[in-house]
Amino acid sequence: MPELRQDPITKRWVVIAAERNKRPQDFKVIREERKPGVCPFCEGNEKKTPPEITAYREPGTAPDEQGWWIRVVPNKFPALTYEGNLITTRDQFYTKMSGIGAHEVIIESPDHQMSLEKHSIHQLQEIFRAWRERLENLLSDSRINYVQIFKNAGARAGASLEHPHSQLIATPIIPPVVEDELAGAREYFEKEGKCLFCEISSFELSNKTRVVIENEEFCAYCPYASRFPFETWVIPKGHQASFTYLDDYLLNQLSLILKQTMQKIVTSLNRPPYNLVLHTAPKGYLESPYYHWHIEILPRLTTVAGFEWGTGIYINPTAPEVAAAFLREAPQPVFERSSR
Amino acid sequence: MPELRQDPITKRWVVIAAERNKRPQDFKVIREERKPGVCPFCEGNEKKTPPEITAYREPGTAPDEQGWWIRVVPNKFPALTYEGNLITTRDQFYTKMSGIGAHEVIIESPDHQMSLEKHSIHQLQEIFRAWRERLENLLSDSRINYVQIFKNAGARAGASLEHPHSQLIATPIIPPVVEDELAGAREYFEKEGKCLFCEISSFELSNKTRVVIENEEFCAYCPYASRFPFETWVIPKGHQASFTYLDDYLLNQLSLILKQTMQKIVTSLNRPPYNLVLHTAPKGYLESPYYHWHIEILPRLTTVAGFEWGTGIYINPTAPEVAAAFLREAPQPVFERSSR
Numbered sequence: 001m002p003e004l005r006q007d008p009i010t011k012r013w014v015v016i017a018a019e020r021n022k023r024p025q026d027f028k029v030i031r032e033e034r035k036p037g038v039c040p041f042c043e044g045n046e047k048k049t050p051p052e053i054t055a056y057r058e059p060g061t062a063p064d065e066q067g068w069w070i071r072v073v074p075n076k077f078p079a080l081t082y083e084g085n086l087i088t089t090r091d092q093f094y095t096k097m098s099g100i101g102a103h104e105v106i107i108e109s110p111d112h113q114m115s116l117e118k119h120s121i122h123q124l125q126e127i128f129r130a131w132r133e134r135l136e137n138l139l140s141d142s143r144i145n146y147v148q149i150f151k152n153a154g155a156r157a158g159a160s161l162e163h164p165h166s167q168l169i170a171t172p173i174i175p176p177v178v179e180d181e182l183a184g185a186r187e188y189f190e191k192e193g194k195c196l197f198c199e200i201s202s203f204e205l206s207n208k209t210r211v212v213i214e215n216e217e218f219c220a221y222c223p224y225a226s227r228f229p230f231e232t233w234v235i236p237k238g239h240q241a242s243f244t245y246l247d248d249y250l251l252n253q254l255s256l257i258l259k260q261t262m263q264k265i266v267t268s269l270n271r272p273p274y275n276l277v278l279h280t281a282p283k284g285y286l287e288s289p290y291y292h293w294h295i296e297i298l299p300r301l302t303t304v305a306g307f308e309w310g311t312g313i314y315i316n317p318t319a320p321e322v323a324a325a326f327l328r329e330a331p332q333p334v335f336e337r338s339s340r
Numbered sequence: 341m342p343e344l345r346q347d348p349i350t351k352r353w354v355v356i357a358a359e360r361n362k363r364p365q366d367f368k369v370i371r372e373e374r375k376p377g378v379c380p381f382c383e384g385n386e387k388k389t390p391p392e393i394t395a396y397r398e399p400g401t402a403p404d405e406q407g408w409w410i411r412v413v414p415n416k417f418p419a420l421t422y423e424g425n426l427i428t429t430r431d432q433f434y435t436k437m438s439g440i441g442a443h444e445v446i447i448e449s450p451d452h453q454m455s456l457e458k459h460s461i462h463q464l465q466e467i468f469r470a471w472r473e474r475l476e477n478l479l480s481d482s483r484i485n486y487v488q489i490f491k492n493a494g495a496r497a498g499a500s501l502e503h504p505h506s507q508l509i510a511t512p513i514i515p516p517v518v519e520d521e522l523a524g525a526r527e528y529f530e531k532e533g534k535c536l537f538c539e540i541s542s543f544e545l546s547n548k549t550r551v552v553i554e555n556e557e558f559c560a561y562c563p564y565a566s567r568f569p570f571e572t573w574v575i576p577k578g579h580q581a582s583f584t585y586l587d588d589y590l591l592n593q594l595s596l597i598l599k600q601t602m603q604k605i606v607t608s609l610n611r612p613p614y615n616l617v618l619h620t621a622p623k624g625y626l627e628s629p630y631y632h633w634h635i636e637i638l639p640r641l642t643t644v645a646g647f648e649w650g651t652g653i654y655i656n657p658t659a660p661e662v663a664a665a666f667l668r669e670a671p672q673p674v675f676e677r678s679s680r
Contacts, residue, residue, distance in 0.1 A: 002420055002439025004513065012516060015419050015439060079355050079647070079655045080342055092543055093528075093536065094564050099342025099355060150646025158645025167646070173344065175651030176352060188433075196433065203432055224434050277650035298649055305498025306490025306507070307419070309638055310617035311515030315419045 004313075007225035008188075009196060010180040014225045015315045022229060022317040024268045024326055027301040041071075041163035043110035049073040053104060054133065056126055069123065070130045071107040078103035079169055086143045086172050100143050102170040106130050107163065114164045115153070116276075117262035124255035127166070128246070131278065136244050138170040139283050146171045146178060146282040149243075154273025157300045166276075174282045181279065182291060189290035197292030201235050210320050212327040213260055217253035220261045222320035222327070228298050229318035230269060232327065234258055235294035241281040243293045258295070264330040265299060272299040344653075347565035348528075349536060350520040354565045355655045362569060362657040364608045364666055367641040370496050381411075381503035383450035389413040393444060394473065396466055409463065410470045411447040418443035419509055426483045426512050440483050442510040446470050447503065454504045455493070456616075457602035464595035467506070468586070471618065476584050478510045479623050486511045486518060486622040489583075494613025497640045506616075514622045521619065522631060529630035537632030541575050550660050552667040553600055557593040560601045562660035562667070568638050569658035570609060570667065574598055575634035581621040583633045598635070604670040605639060612639040 003016045040048035046064045053072045061067025074082075080101030087098045108127050109119065119127070131149050138147045151166040152158040174182075188196035204210055204221045212220040212232055220234045234257055236250065246254065265272070280293040308314055343356045380388035386404045393412045401407025414422075420441030427438045448467050449459065459467070471489050478487045491506040492498040514522075528536035544550055544561045552560040552572055560574045574597055576590065586594065605612070620633040648654055 001424060002418075004420075004437040004439055004511075006435040006437075008433035008435070013513060017417075017419050017439075077357075078342075079357050080344075084341060093348035093540060095346040095348075097344040097346075099344055099357075146651075148647055148650045150650050152643075152645045156643070158643035169647050169651075171344075171651070171653065173353060173653075175653050177650060177652040180652075200433055275646040275649050277646050279650065296649070298646075303492075303496070303498035304644060305492040306615040306617050306638075307488055307509050309615050309636070310488045310490050310517060310619065311486075311509075311511070312517040312520075313511065313513075313515050 005225040007223070008200065009184040010177070011184055012180070012225065012227075013313045014227050015313060016226075016319050017315055017317045018319055021319060021322055023322070024230075024270075027229065027269065027272070029270050029272050029301070039112055039161065039163050040076075041105075041107045041161060041165055042112050043068075046071070049105075050076060054130070056130065066110075069110060070126050072130055072134060073105050073107065075103040075105050075167065080171065097172060100172050102138055102144070102147075102168070104134060104168050106134070106149075106166045106168070108166060109164050112163050115262075115266075116151075116164070117259060117266045119164075119259065121252065121255045121259065124259060125248070125251045128251050128254060131166070131168075132244055132246055132251075134168055135242075135280065138168070139244070139286075141170070143172055144170045144283070145174050147280075148175065149278040149280075151274075151276040153276070154271075154300070157273035157275050159273075178279065178282055182282075182285065185290040185292070195239050195290050195292055197235065197290075197294065198239050201237060205237075210324045212264065212324050213257060213332065215253055215257050217250055218257040220257055222324040224320060226316055226318075226320040226323070227314035229301050229316055230265060230272075230299045230323045230327065231316075231320070232261060232265065232297045232323075233294050234261060234297070235292065239289070240293060241288040241291040242286040243278060243280040244286065260332040261297065261327075263332050264327045265297065268326050268330040269299055269301065272301055274299045345565040347563070348540065349524040350517070351524055352520070352565065352567075353653045354567050355653060356566075356659050357655055357657045358659055361659060361662055363662075364570075364610075367569065367609065367612070369610050369612050369641070379452055379501065379503050380416075381445075381447045381501060381505055382452050383408075386411070389445075390416060394470070396470065406450075409450060410466050412470055412474060413445050413447065415443040415445050415507065420511065437512060440512050442478055442484070442487075442508070444474060444508050446474070446489075446506045446508070448506060449504050452503050455602075455606075456491075456504070457599060457606045459504075459599065461592065461595045461599065464599060465588070465591045468591050468594060471506070471508075472584055472586055472591075474508055475582075475620065478508070479584070479626075481510070483512055484510045484623070485514050487620075488515065489618040489620075491616040493616070494611075494640070497613035497615050499613075518619065518622055522622075522625065525630040525632070535579050535630050535632055537575065537630075537634065538579050541577060545577075550664045552604065552664050553597060553672065555593055555597050557590055558597040560597055562664040564660060566656055566658075566660040566663070567654035569641050569656055570605060570612075570639045570663045571656075571660070572601060572605065572637045572663075572667065573634050574601060574637070575632065579629070580633060581628040581631040582626040583618060583620040584626065600672040601637065601667075603672050604667045605637065608666050608670040609639055609641065612641055614639045 397408035
């Protein structure tokens, strides 16, 4: 029989359609063809993007020239813009706000062929260091209350360019999904005096059925109320509200677990399109005892359709316990243990 | 400059990315090829579906044989099932509920080539009559609190079969999206003593910039905080909480405006994939003075990606004022005025 499951943090419901219980091989991965053309993110094409905001580059090389390994540039077609004042207007029932914020692209490598599962651990650390730097920088702007870092990989997941990149959109409001997380976590904290995210991940680690992999500092698991088949969260074991507080040791541990998790997903599901989203504390909650940053990896194997738009309930044809078992079995690279 | 707009009912935010202001011709409609094969919904293939729940058919014809013009059958792979008891279980932080409900398919025509914009007005009335009948029937089940009727058209919008059909999924819970609508509408009613939906549609009708078309009883407009390009809502002008209360005159008026609206969308956007969702009062709210049923038509021209999953904020590259102007200009069939 199918089950309705409720996410303990956001309170959202999903249908785990157990009858369908789809295995990795039951999903048809749809890859759309891309027009060949000059890639603006490739090394040598630095002039094809707006001027860089920051870059990690060889000493002696100039901005917007070669010699970089990470480059952050404004999105050419920004959803929100940096220049201007934040003005809220009300007219009848309608509220609007000027579209102030930022929209940036983090180019993750000079090499067009790279991907999260192929990057070296060092390169992944550098990507996450760039995330941390941009987060810190943008959260210090008084008009900005949240920074959404995300990655769309594959056309089907919304990527318009193939070159490995992540994006960020900084918003003047705390987004509804983050508000829902805060509300659920606050409620639990007020009742139990503990961080709900910490409690869930230690429960999952002892229960094991939904755990994909763990290392000293991180755990990757398929959440109880997964919206999507093979949805996987990566979360620090120790309490930490904001990604901006990651030290270099944690950056290294995160890089290790993320590379291993992505390799398992890519191998099991034949390079599926996916979205990856960072959930981190909004302004005002950086030291929160109940918010806990994490990464959500969302393979795009199903189509969100009328039922989901109408209700907000997601139908997931693969139970997270089944997904986690497949991912646990999948091969993964082994690395040297790094020490603090 | 882009704008952040808030939906007055659900309070959700969208980004109207005005810089992008995409016109109909800027969207690439992606149609995925389908495997040819026997269509289980075509006339003559009645034995290829589970036994029919109800059908509108010629007198003297037998169930699951030819002679029908509307046929309602159980979904072969139901997301929720009808048999069993509704049991809620809590374990640690986790709540689950047995997947009780219903999942049905309304086959809208014996003819594989039909579609909402091509059906005769009479056939559309019969489709809506079937919706009304199934809604009434399922809401009388004590375990069911909501019935989501929806339509996925085109592979990209989640349709696995091409033959014209809509679906319903009956749920034991009131879905989160409907809860959000109820909360927003209740709050307004408590303050102003009026139905917010009624107020919005009369404001739109006098303001005109977002109106696509109207007739005596209905209005079609692109909502102020449209999540998707060319999102269009069809709503009765008079207050009515539940679709189950439509009389035959209103069924006729709805059929007229829906056919015209769909024809405009199909012509302007080159037969885009779309989802259509009915929002109607859940159990307990059928006579509500503040809930107001409506249909949301959601063309699928953009990809929902990392930013949307992370935040719940939608980026819409076409302002609803621009979309409505295009749809107003688009050709539409003209019908005789029908009288009450």
